[in-house]
Amino acid sequence: MVTAVFTHPACILHRMGAGHPESPQRLEAVLQALRAPEFAALEWRDAPRATEEQIARVHDARYVRALLAAVPSDGLVQVDPDTAIGPDSGEAMLRAAGALVTAVDAVAGGEVRNAFCAVRPPGHHAEPAQPMGFCFFNNVAVGALHARARHGLRKVAVVDFDVHHGNGTQHMFEHDPDLFYASSHQSPAYPGTGRADERGVAGNVINVPLPPGADGRLFRAAYQSTILPKLEAFAPDILLISAGFDAHQADPLAALALNEADYAWVTTALCQVAARHSQNRVVSALEGGYDLDALASSAKAHVQALMGA
Numbered sequence: 001m002v003t004a005v006f007t008h009p010a011c012i013l014h015r016m017g018a019g020h021p022e023s024p025q026r027l028e029a030v031l032q033a034l035r036a037p038e039f040a041a042l043e044w045r046d047a048p049r050a051t052e053e054q055i056a057r058v059h060d061a062r063y064v065r066a067l068l069a070a071v072p073s074d075g076l077v078q079v080d081p082d083t084a085i086g087p088d089s090g091e092a093m094l095r096a097a098g099a100l101v102t103a104v105d106a107v108a109g110g111e112v113r114n115a116f117c118a119v120r121p122p123g124h125h126a127e128p129a130q131p132m133g134f135c136f137f138n139n140v141a142v143g144a145l146h147a148r149a150r151h152g153l154r155k156v157a158v159v160d161f162d163v164h165h166g167n168g169t170q171h172m173f174e175h176d177p178d179l180f181y182a183s184s185h186q187s188p189a190y191p192g193t194g195r196a197d198e199r200g201v202a203g204n205v206i207n208v209p210l211p212p213g214a215d216g217r218l219f220r221a222a223y224q225s226t227i228l229p230k231l232e233a234f235a236p237d238i239l240l241i242s243a244g245f246d247a248h249q250a251d252p253l254a255a256l257a258l259n260e261a262d263y264a265w266v267t268t269a270l271c272q273v274a275a276r277h278s279q280n281r282v283v284s285a286l287e288g289g290y291d292l293d294a295l296a297s298s299a300k301a302h303v304q305a306l307m308g309a
Contacts, residue, residue, distance in 0.1 A: 001113035003307045004106055005034060006099040008047040011119045014092035016084040017076055021253060021290045022134040027120050030286065033296035034118065034303060041307065043112060047099035047119065049091075054101050055137055057145035058172050063129040067093070067136060080132045089121070093136045096121060100143030100240075103283045108151040108238065114271070114282040114306050116243070118299075122287040124166030124242045125191060133164065133191060139285050140240045141172045144179065147238045153281075154178050157236035159227065159270055160185070161219075161263075162244020162287040163254040165194030169242065170205055177202035180234045182227045184208045184219060186247070186254050206230045212255035216262040219247070223266055231273050238281040239274045241267070245289030245298035253290050260301040267302050271309035280309065 012024045034042065055064050070077050071090035078084045096119035103115035123140060125133030140158050147153040157180040158173070160166040165185040170193065173179035177200075185194050187209030194207040208222040231239075245263065247256040267284075274282045284306065289295035 002041055002043045003303065004043040004045055004103065004112040004115045005118055006045050006047045006103045006115055007031065007118040008095040008099070010088065010091040010095045013088035014121055015086045015088065016134070022121065025292055026289065026295060027118060029292040029296040030118050030299045033300045036300070039303065045102070045106070047095045047117070048102055049094040050097035050101050050142060054146055055097055055142055057149060058128065058138055058141040060129040067131065083131050083134055092121060095119065096123065097137045097139050097142045100139045100283065100285055101146045104143045104147045104238070105150065107281045107283055108147060108153060113280055114309060115284065116303050116306060117283065117285040119286055122244070123285070124160055124162060124169050124287050125164070126168045127171060135168065138168045138172060140242050141169050143283055143285070144240055153237035155234065155237045156180070156240070157231055157234055158240045158242060159231065160242035160244070160287070161247065161266055162242055163247035163251065163256055164190050164244070164288060165207065166242055167191050167193040170194070170198065174200040174205050177204050180204045180231065180236060182206035182231060184210060184222050184227065186210055186212060186214070186256050189254060204234070210256060213257060215257040216259060219256070219258055219262055220265060223269060228269055228273060232277070235277040237278055238283070239270060239278050241270060241282065241284035242287045243284045243302055244287030245295050248289065248291065248294040248298055250291040250294040251289065260297050263298045264301040264305045267305035268309065271306065275309070282306065282309070
């Protein structure tokens with residue numbers, strides 16, 4: 001079976017203003033990188049819109065309706081100090097969440113081996129009733145709860161290697177012992193959450209804060225000593241990855257020092273756990289990454305590892 005890429009042109013049209021780091025060029029760089037000859041075996045699929053019902057498994061339904069109703073016909077609507085809605089943002093939000101839903105369907109149904117959702121806006125900061133940190137709907141959480149509701153996959157894990165802690169995903173998961181969230185992230189850094197003592201109701205939340213300047217050695221040690229053993233013990237039925245590439249040494253918004261080899265390594269390690277416990281069911285979603293060259297090369301390394309799993 002093949003690795004599939006789920007994306008949609010609408011995800012490029014979302015804009016939050018000139019000079020904003022979460023720009024359309026981010027996704028364009030990733031898509032261009034994945035069109036290279038070495039990725040000829042990828043299967044490309046369009047992401048549908050997520051339905052309100054699918055999104056409302058993790059977000060308050062009133063919030064979903066209000067957010068979509070706030071989409072302007074022109075200009076920008078500021079919903080957070082660094083997060084804005086433009087005329088094309090609503091369609092992008094729905095397609096980004098929909099990518100996770102349909103990728104879960106394809107992987108759980110045995111149509112593809114694993115999947116990468118090349119989408120924006122990102123999602124892991126989105127709270128149940130609050131947009132923040134460039135995020136509106138929590139795409140991976142929507143996919144996770146869809147895996148349970150549609151496919152009966154009770155134990156769902158999300159591993160997040162974005163440089164910023166996924167506060168929204170943690171808050172959506174921490175009270176359910178059959179949902180697992182693990183994050184490696186820089187600390188101190190935005191959004192200020194993700195302490196090591198935040199463990200969830202059943203030890204189902206694992207946070208490994210890394211100090212500014214931490215390199216691949218410390219990153220890999222965090223996974224080998226803490227995250228991978230905890231994920232192994234949880235034994236998920238499906239694994240979702242919040243694949244942010246802003247821990248790269250070239251990224252302008254943070255201060256970790258990872259490289260492409262580190263992203264390939266962690267992807268392979270996560271897929272090995274999924275092979276033992278999850279019938280290889282892995283769905284990954286793009287989160288952060290703001291240096292275009294580093295983002296493109298890191299996404300390539302990540303998807304190559306998925307293809308080799």
